Amino acid sequence: MDGVNIGIRGDTRSRRADRAIASIADAIDAVIDLSRLKIGKVLTRIQNRLRRTSIERRPDDAEMMEHHRKMMMFDGDFSTPPAAAELIEKMRQSTNA
Amino acid sequence: MYIRDLGDVDAPALRALACVNSKRGWEMATQEMVSVWLPDMLGEGRVAAAGGFEDDELVAVVSWASTDRDDTWVCLVLAVRLGRQRRGAGRLMKQYLIEQARSHGIRAIRSVVHRDNKAVWALNERLGGRFATDDPSKLWYQCVVPVD
Numbered sequence A: 001m002d003g004v005n006i007g008i009r010g011d012t013r014s015r016r017a018d019r020a021i022a023s024i025a026d027a028i029d030a031v032i033d034l035s036r037l038k039i040g041k042v043l044t045r046i047q048n049r050l051r052r053t054s055i056e057r058r059p060d061d062a063e064m065m066e067h068h069r070k071m072m073m074f075d076g077d078f079s080t081p082p083a084a085a086e087l088i089e090k091m092r093q094s095t096n097a
Numbered sequence B: 001m002y003i004r005d006l007g008d009v010d011a012p013a014l015r016a017l018a019c020v021n022s023k024r025g026w027e028m029a030t031q032e033m034v035s036v037w038l039p040d041m042l043g044e045g046r047v048a049a050a051g052g053f054e055d056d057e058l059v060a061v062v063s064w065a066s067t068d069r070d071d072t073w074v075c076l077v078l079a080v081r082l083g084r085q086r087r088g089a090g091r092l093m094k095q096y097l098i099e100q101a102r103s104h105g106i107r108a109i110r111s112v113v114h115r116d117n118k119a120v121w122a123l124n125e126r127l128g129g130r131f132a133t134d135d136p137s138k139l140w141y142q143c144v145v146p147v148d
Helices: A015-028 A041-051 A062-071 A082-096 B008-015 B025-044 B089-103 B118-126
Strands: B002-005 B048-054 B057-066 B072-080 B108-114 B130-132 B140-146
Touching (some): A082 B108, A082 B130, B008 B057, B025 B057, B025 B072, B057 B089, B072 B089, B089 B108, B118 B140
Parallel strands (some): B072 B108
Antiparallel strands (some): B002 B048, B108 B140
16 A cells, blocks of 8 residues: 555553554555455454554655655756656647647 | 726735635645745746736736747736635636637637646636647646637
8 A cells, every 4th residue: 555654542441452453563564445345253353443543654764755855856956757757748639739 | 797907006916815725735735836036927928818807806817928839928927816716717717818819819728737737627628728738747747728
């Protein structure tokens, strides 16, 4: 899922559940659609606890922030990338057609 | 809301313009662009910008620059103050930019849009924008809006 990370916080009142939740987070490294999980009783309890637990994305790391800045042209390079040039050409052709 | 071009004197207002309240990276970068990068670039005369004002308070900003193509400008940032969003200010700012471009003989406005920026994505679609990406992460899309 494009390297999306999640962080989980909250008091589940259960160390076992906390550990299970942490291991799930580490294993999947992504936002999961809990409604699609069909699992047994133990995991259902974890699932229920996850539903009551706030989930938020961690801030992007330094490397990703640099990628954002590059894509947003912080470097002052406003030259036209290939994908945009192609779009402009298509637009010009449809206008002239 | 009235719109006017921004200059050096507007740097303090830009630095105080809070437009995101999230820790998502692309939104933090947008805030950095508005309050740090843009005032510096305006001071150097490398970009142009216009501000939307309500009661003499800056509530929205759009910034743009010329490119390596004679027929295209690039829209660098479009942002609206927190608490004033979802009221059409962004659309007015983009339309202002389109009018400016038209008066200069420009045929298209390019911008980059993060895939999660649904408000700006929808705004550009309504203005006839088309999207494509060559970003390996598939997070950022090039958008081209025609200037009719």
